[in-house]
Amino acid sequence: MKKFNFRKVLDGLTASSPGSGSSSGSNSGGAGSGSVHPGGTAGVLREGIQESLISECFQICKTVRHGFPYQPTALAFDPVQKILAIGTRTGAIRILGRPGVDCYCQHESGAAVLQLQFLINEGALVSASSDDTLHLWNLRQKRPAILHSLKFNRERITYCHLPFQSKWLYVGTERGNTHIVNIESFILSGYVIMWNKAIELSTKTHPGPVVHLSDSPRDEGKLLIGYENGTVVFWDLKSKRAELRVYYDEAIHSIDWHHEGKQFMCSHSDGSLTLWNLKSPSRPFQTTVPHGKSQREGRKSESCKPILKVEYKTCRNSEPFIIFSGGLSYDKACRRPSLTIMHGKAITVLEMDHPIVEFLTLCETPYPNEFQEPYAVAVLLEKDLIVVDLTQTNFPIFENPYPMDIHESPVTCTAYFADCPPDLILVLYSIGVKHKKQGYSNKEWPVSGGAWNLGAQTYPEIIITGHADGTIKFWDASAMTLQMLYKLKTSKVFEKQKVGDGKQTCEIVEEDPFAVQMIYWCPESRIFCVSGVSAYVIIYKFSRHEITAEIVSLEVRLQCDVEDIITPEPETSPPFPDLSSQLPSSRSLSGSTNTVSSEGVTKDSIPCLSVKTRPVRMPPGYQADLVIQLVWVDGEPPQQITSLAVSSAYGIVAFGNCTGLVVVDFIQKTVLLSMGTIDLYRSSDLYQRQPRSPRKNRQFIADNFCMRGLSNFYPDLTKRIRTSYQSLTELNDSPVPLELERCKSPTSETRENSYNRSRSSSISSIDKDSKEAITALYFMESFARKNDSTVSPCLFVGTSLGMVILISLNLPSSDEQRFTEPVVVLPSGTFLSLKGAVLTFSCMDRTGNLMQPPYEVWRDPNNTDENEKTWKRKLVMNYSSSSQEMGDHQYTIICSEKQAKVFSLPSQTCLYVHNITETSFILQADVVVMCNSACLACFCANGHIMIMSLPSLRPMLDVNYLPLTDMRIARTFCFTNEGQALYLVSPTEIQRLTYSQEMCDNIQDMLGDLFTPIETPEAQNRGFLKGLFGGSGQTFDREELFGEASAGKASRSLAQHIPGPGSIEGMKGAAGGVMGELTRARIALDERGQRLGELEEKTAGMMTSAEAFSKHAHELMLKYKDKKWYQF
Secondary structure (H helix, E strand, O other), X not given: OOOOOHHHHHHHHXXXXXXXXXXXXXXXXXXXXXXXXXXXXXXXHHHOOOOOOOHHHEEEEEEEEEEXXXXXXXXXXXXXXXXXXXXXXXXXXXXEOOOOOEEEEEOOOOOOEEEEEEEOOOOEEEEEXXXXXXXXXXXXXXXXXXXXXXEEOOOOEEEEEOOOOOOEEEEEEOOOOEEEEEOOOOEEEEEEEOHHHHOOOOOOOOOOOEEEEEEOOOOOOEEEEEEOOOEEEEEEOOOOEEEEEEEOOOOEEEEEXXXXXXXXXXXXXXXXEEEEEOOEOXXXXXXXXXXXXXXXXXXXXXXXXXXXXXXXXXXXXOOOEEEEEXXXXXXXXXXXXXXXXXXXXXXXXXXXXXXXXXXXXXXXXXXXOOOOOEEEXXXXXXXXXXXXXXXXXXXXXXXXXXXXXXXXXXXXXXXXXXXXOOHHHHHHHHHHHHHOOOOOOOOOOOOOOOEOOOOOOOOOEEEEEEEOOOEEEEEEXXXXXXXXXXXXXXXXXXOOOOOOOOHHHHHHHOOOXXXXXXXXXXXXOOEXXXXXXXXXXXXXXXXXXXXXXXXXXXEEOOXXXXXXXXXXXXXXXXXXXXXXXXXXXXXXXXXXXXXXXXXXOOOOOOEOOOEOOOOEEEOOEEEEEEEEEEEOEOOEOOOOOOEEEEEOOOOEEEEEOOOEEEEEEOOOOEEEEEEEHHHHOOOOOOOOOOOXXXXXXXXXXXXXXXXXXXXXXXXXXXXXOOOOHHHHHOEOOOOOOEEOOOOEOOOOOEOOOEEOOOOEOOOOOOXXXXXXXXXXXXXXXXXXOOOOOOOEEEEEEEEOOOEEEEEEEEOOOOHHHHOOOOOEEEEEEEEEEOOOOEEEEEEEOOOOOEEOOOEEOOOOOOOOOOOOOOOOOOEEOOOOHHHHOOOOOEEEEEEXXXXXXXXXXXXXXXXXXXXXXXXXXXXXXXXXXXXXXXXXXXXXXXXXXXXXXXXXXXXXXXXXXXXXOOHHHHHHOEEEOOOEEEEEEEOOEEEEEEEEHHHHHHHHHHOOEOOOOOOOOOOXXXXXXXXXXXOOHXXXXXXXHHOHHHHOEOOOOOEEEEEOOOOHHHHHHOOOHHHHHHHHHHHHHHHOHHHHHHHHHHHHHHHHHHHHHHHHHHHHHHHOOOOOHHHO
């Protein structure tokens, strides 16, 4: 039998009764977990709104991943399809083509990718992972899938090689053995090259792991095997013996052939390059140490750092290219990682910003026995991907079309705007393009494979990222792509930190004093606001014109709570300052440091940073309009900002922290309100604050805010932060009845203040002090008091204890007076309550349509063409005239980290309550629009994504999507309209996802095609002499040599075959059309070329013999035609 909660019924009756007071928070207990509890007169209101959203409208799926692959390990390139693949330490593979072609796939095991090999022009990829497994990926579909896997049980994979147009993959192992795998069936061949047979019998030591495998360009029947200890074996596959062996004293890191197949080059651990000739394998044909100091004759060259890889590429009309990484001298310890390009006698060293992981030379031909004609080098760095143009003498790099620099500085916060004004992208791009870097190659990006169409999704999308160095980046995220539009540097507002003057800042933030903490953007008015870790707020206005002006700054002293003050003293300034004394001012911050003397006087009224006092040149784009800084108070640093909101229509910015709330008029540049949180209640303090030791906890807000505190913006600042899951979700389950006296509100309304509640420890500090932080702010035209009949400007203030305080904003009536008359900001006395810290607000009109906050239409503040005297502000209020009629109402949606509530204003009746979670807490919540209807989207710390319809709070979706494994996810997860969301999945990558069923159904049309049917280039004509003396490669049949008929079966215990959904033939059959048929026919013809050639030769020989026999027979017949028998 279900328990009946009598208290909830009383709460509902109390909330709906006329004398219930100014708050409906008495039913904050709500229903059970995951339930919807209507109360009061909800039935009548609910019938008037038809909700169109149903559960079938929602589905979760990942869409696309942007940014640089985190911790890269491998690189591969298909020279025909012109697509690039990058493998990572986490088992991910990113495949890149032309802009728009960007695919992400993941190994289920999560093992690191060791090596990648394309099946050139066949739409397939082989990956070797650190768990000794080979995988075959099908790239002929938009989301690649694994067709086959082969798990090695007894040996570790170290190197793989797949010859061009071959179906046999050579696999080298740590034991020094070489195995052969059939790519079509993914079955191990019985043909094995054992290490003890490859080396000489007289050799007593193991040669080490296989570090290189390649077939000879001259003869496909010969395989070059490189071992780590310096041994190289030239193996004859037919005769199953070593044709020659090469020994060198230094370890080998890589080998590359000359295209004629007569020479090969090795790179060694002592920084040397050796060139070997097959005719004289006893010693190197040439030995060089490119970066070693020249020594006297007869002395060995100086050793250098290892050359990790070398590539030897030939050109028809110039000297060959020798390209290698590493090899620098040891005495240059401060030198950055470098790539060296040797072309003839010229040696060019390209210094890199990050260590080199891998590089590949991009060549014109896929055939190894032709002039390679290199045109570019793709260099994979630890944190970047660059491509060097080899066709120009100064070796410029190509401009990278992918967003590989998201992590240029660590991302600290994100914002996502879908369906924003369409002209914004063009405007931001036109400003940002002027500041792009110069000096790139004038040629097109060489990785140009795949195909991509715009698709049906055409609405504009913008992503904003804030970074640790104070930069803000605006990205065009439309149509599943990401392109940087504009970069803003907030640090330019402040003076540079000097070595001697940076001490006071370091005491607060340790490092990165300009790190962006929160951002607020109004796309319609183009007002942009940013708060930083050093307790500052900057308001930017957008202008197309360059200006030079002084930056206006304000310093705000936000007094701490009463229990934090050591010596009780009367406040020097009242909670509500004299508005007549608040005049527009521009105060210098550099002089404020005079309050601190060298004798160690307690710091007071000092900002963390110094704003530039001289006139500053501001280029077109976002220009600083006002800087607001919190200052030190009685030796305590200012607490970091936890909430931020801006209203362009009201000209007001509000922000708060764990100390209190600040409201500033950025039109008149005055402080309207600077008040501690406890003072916002006036005499209606709902929570008893016990006195405590004044200096019991002097740590700043990062210690108090484990999850909601945005000061934890990247791992370096989480050293002192408690991050265990228990500490983030544990509640104080012992209810303490707090008997509070009945107080009278400013509106003469009374209520009973009696609560049994516990506070979320994600907001409370370790010692469970009673600090109450401002966690959410929201400007809206609403009903500030219960007896209001018309809407008026309001500020909703949400706190960490679940309280909502409505603040009334009294603005001047006329536009002219707005620039001169003061704005009055007063708490209205209205309080609402929820369980857990308040996260977000939103409002709906009486018809159920989502109301947007009012805004001011953008106008260029520096436009000299317009007459400023006659210009008037144009405001868009976003509500109909009928909404101001008597008796009208609106719905207010409030979501906390535990529950969501819908109130009816002005009656303040709680209509719906939904307890979202009991065992966890909400990290991010937003009211978004999808299918022209509003819904509440939540991301929970236990990984669940939940969607609720509005206003009824009916659950639409609850999916266990992603467990919280990193603070980065909690910090950057954000929802937006049209069913989209994103988060920072790694320090370098943004993952976008959708919760829209329609987008999930159409996702295939939005993604690019990795494979496009292309005819394989024709091989060059080798000529008669080269065909006669160039080796026997054309008559080599791998099928006959490696097949089961001749080589037998491999041991079952050696490797385990894991079949996939299809074979290579099925994969090829997926590509239709005439070009696909021609490609398949060409591949089949190449595979049977030898047998067809032999048959043709035999047929031609037989025809020649038959013609000769017929001729001789005819001549013989004519000779003896007229002779008699006796003439013989």
